[in-house]
Amino acid sequence: MSLSQYEPELRATAAAMVADGKGLLACDESTGTCGKRLESIGLENNEENRMTWRNLLFTTEGLELYVSGAILFEETLFQSGPDGVAFVDKLNAKGIIPGIKVDTGLKPLVGTNGENWCTGLDTLFERCTKYYERGARFAKWRTALKIDEGCPSNLALDVAATDLARYARICQECGLVPIIEPEVLIDGDHDVRTTAKVQERVLSTVYNKCEENGVVLEGTILKPAMTVPGVDCKDKSDPTEIARLTVRTLERGLPAAVPGVTFLSGGISEEDSSIYLNEINKLDRIGPWKLTFSFSRALQSSCLKTWNGQADNYEQAQAQLKARAQANSEASKGEYTPGSQPSIEESLFVKNYVY
Template sequence: MNKEQLELVKNGQGFIAALDQSGGSTPKALKLYGVPEDAYSNEEEMYDLIHEMRTRVMTAPAFNSDSILGAILFEQTMDRKVEGKYTPDYLWEEKGVVPFLKVDKGLADEEGGVQLMKPIPNLDELLKRAVERKVFGTKMRSVIKEANAEGIKQVVAQQFEVGKQIIAAGLVPIIEPEVDIHSADKEKIEALLKEEILKELDNLSEDQPVMLKLSIPTVDNFYKELIEHPRVVRVVALSGGYTRKEANEKLARNNGLIASFSRGLSEGVSADQSDDEFNEGIADSIRTIYEASIT
């Protein structure tokens, strides 16, 4: 584990950019960027286009360590290059931004009010490659839709079990049990979730640091104990379907919680903009997310 990167992620001012849309969410991300589905005829062309979009974001002048602590990458992005360097090297060496890797393979079908992660075959192999590529940490997502105590317990147990495998490989896991922002029981879910996460955190040893990525809570500062927990490097928030404006407003009311937005980051920029227009749009997006993150 890179100690300089750990220090930056733990104590730096800024947020984490999520650039990890994968197979299922890529067409949606491209569409929002102004690239319709008929602009590509196969998966390879689609991934070329999304890499072009991500490259444009990462090479934008405002995308740097003044505001951004880390960036979460999709596996293919880790293996591709930006300006002649592998993406993790480009981020750290050129921008001072810490690279993370999304490792989950998507969600299982809903059962018991939750969606667990699908099994992650060859995870050890992927983690080994991530270490070779000089990645600092990982991210994996589950979803909670109902206040089902048993389901929530399963989600948290699975996340921490895989998290320990990731720690053993020398990486810092971002544990992401997302709460559906449209759930009628959101506040109740968050109470059950916090309880389960605290139990798991209390069982970790000093050399098992984790990060958490959570939906912005209904009750302001509800995750204070998680943010202050000695095993937690940082707690970041997902935008979860809120517009950037809504997500920023909610985030700003939660002290110590920082953003890790995906859609919120690229909202308002498009493929047909000139570089100046695009860079200006990204700079504005970064500025507002940064301001909401440093409260």
Template structure:
């Protein structure tokens, strides 16, 4: 087993998931403001410190994804974030894409950018302690007869898949495990069947490009969406139905050599994402299925902390509660009652 494969396996180790705390400065500032917290650099740093120093976080979290700003910051005790995380038993991860921009030739669609200079940035991140990286491609589903009907276009799907493959190859060249994240968005009124079809199309395109780029599939972690109806759909689905739809798509489109699959929460409520994850554990798959939630883990922590130094412990208890629920989902012991039983005081 290569060093990349060993790290990837560590990222999806039994009973553990990955914490996504990599919001951009603009996104994190907006979330702080919405909670009534001043959107300052220090508050962004303090919030991320609250997360990574949560007691026993490493018992349920293998690694934490950070943005560039946080990766270069230090904890209050002077340790850099990567140094502190390594000492706490957490793998340091870094988001390396620079966001979605308009895709020429595809009106209303975007492509994720950040490939220019990526080789040099990855070398620097590796020297700073990064063990893995993340690149997110976002895919919208169009419906009806107006603007956006028929999306995603074949050109959009191909452009994102090609960028993900180039990113993954550059990561592995630098000795960093790539998280490959093609996210089919929940926005829209499409049903589960449409989400399944688009997710399958996207994943097949991504793996074709990964193979063409010579990416070692044992040294990557896939971070896809779950197959769920659109946010504006009237379709009602159970966790078991979501699990079956999602696993069916994955088994048909994802290579068995992949180290593991760590789902994003994608705007689902925290409890619903956990329930879907729990249902998937009852199905047979060739890879471990775990979580790499952002909002599905940290929203309760932000609300409990509220930017007050005296409420750091409350924020950490809220995060620990969500981690405990998701760990239980992976272990087959999750129930609705656990949500209340472990709720922070």
């Protein structure tokens, strides 16, 4: 099939991903990153434990009320639960769309001040074909840009934007909705207005490249960071300012044809992520997009700690996941009451975070 043949499906899938009151569960951490989380609760990093953890997530009763799709790591896409049922089938049975992380990680971009580029384009078409056959219907490619002296450089931004656009077009040729994720990291001491300025530049560059590559914008989703100050900034912004600048940034750089934005949490705590998303959705705006969530740590953190690797805690951990999913569902409609859902509150920031 060609892109034109897939286009109706791409549009329908993208719309379903940002259905009212729903967002994405990002559980696409690499084997190493997932292992670090398991080791934090005393579990060995092996396939059985990774399977058990992800089975806990996917079998949470009622999760489908708040979650439209789940981003998987390749191992998980081809994995089955302890009952022998494939995870893709478990998700589809709930009406949760399976997705797949397709980038192969960041590497140093030679000639820059410690900046990176994202790898994986050379094998992407073949892998996407395989992933579609397995049941994936959308994909994610994360590149990361930092704010520092002279950063992001023109070179790093051009490489990131070009590769995101090439990735998006290749995915669409294979029937997968591309999530476009040009993450601007929160590392640093820059203020929130600096973040906004950089994000505007990033968005305009990325979507110019998407236009050059013939990407069908109606069959894509944007996954940015919210517009927050650097984690070491002394001038902390309040949620209303963060919301205002986040919406302004989108209205200045995101085409109206994109159906929705699924924000990443990027090291922001569970509760703060929900509060910021709620404030964003309380604002009047010109932009027509759905503004919702695609959280990993901000959905999984309290759930993982509640489970603690103990079978007796399974249901309590699932209740914790469902509570945070409900909080973010409400926030995606501007209806969340801060503190109304439980959270083990802490900073989830990890310097130079990788998946």
